[in-house]
Amino acid sequence: MVDEDGYFGEHVAARYDADEAEMFAAEAVDPAVTLLARLAGRGRALELGVGTGRIALPLARRGIPVHGIDLSRAMVARLRAKPGGDDIGVTLGDFATTRVAGSFSVAYLVFNTLMNLTSQQAQVDCFRNVADHLEPGGTFVVEVMVPELRKLPPGAQAVPFQIGPTRWAYDVYDVATQAMSSHYVDVVDGRGSFTSTPFRYVWPAELDLMAQLAGLRLRERRGGWAGEPFTGESQRHVSVWQKPVHADGKGR
Structure with a gap:
């Protein structure tokens, strides 16, 4: 990833919400927020690549404390300018390695943002970083395309x-x-x-191996936020990995 003045600087931040207007529509946001709120329960949520708050803001409005990590000062400035934006804690940094205080019941990485990490090692580091932030039984949710x-x-x-x-x-x-x-x-x-x-595309099975290396196990994989089945024809997937509750690796 590059610094905040690079790929996601002001030239992108200024038009991001308008360019991605379809992704800000209720039909795109609400199913994602519903699943994430359910997984968060009474805990905290960590968003990697929080951006302008497309998911973080409506999730916070449901009563879930949200903290974000992002490399782009310009994108975070757009988040801060929105109603409720000051209520989202944000740490500036590379989400593959940046640490924040406390633990979380759910962490999430949506809309292909995992592919902004342009090496396999960085993607593996991201899974390990998330695992270190999750409380026992916590989940990591990734939405990413299937390579075309x-x-x-x-x-x-x-x-x-x-x-x-x-x-x-x-x-x-x-x-x-x-x-x-x-x-x-x-x-x-x-x-x-x-x-x-630049991006790096990644296959579902490869992600499962990255999760395994980080001590997480696959809990479910969908073809979308609404629970569509994941098949060989799916163009994307929403995958949920879980951190074991017990030291012996057994989940709940």
């Missing part, structure tokens, strides 16, 4: 996902390293600009 490699014809590397009169966007995959990047061409007043953000 089946869309790649032989010899191709790019998959377009947005084509319009003022924006073209496409993902580029390196199947040898699992590196990928999203590229955007925007046209404003007849002038074009180009931006690119």
Whole structure:
């Protein structure tokens, strides 16, 4: 990950909520918040990559104390400017390694944000960091895409996902390293600009191994927040891993 002036600086923060308006709609937010609130129970929630508060704010409105970790000062400033934003505790730092005080009953990482960690080691470190923050019986929830490699014809590397009169966007995959990047061409007043953000895609089974290395076990995997079955055709998954209650590794 890069510093707050890099990929998620003011140039992204200023338009993030508008660019991702569909993800701020009630039908996208409410099912996620409902599941997270249930898992939190009477405990605290830790959001990795809290951003502008898309999930943290409505979760806090349900009475769940939320603390966030984020690398971007610009994104956190947008969170702070919203009603209730000052009630969300935020620690600035890389969520793969940054520690905060106390323990949590649920930690979560949504909307493909895990892929902002661009190496396997960083993703493993993230699972270990979360495990250290969870209380016994606590859960770690990740929402992330299933890699769309089946869309790649032989010899191709790019998959377009947005084509319009003022924006073209496409993902580029390196199947040898699992590196990928999203590229955007925007046209404003007849002038074009180009931006690119690196990611690392990750498979569900690989995540299960990362969880195992961190001492967590898979509790459930869904095809979405509403509880859809996870199948070979699912484009994303919402996975829940649990920290054992007892030292012998047995859960509740």
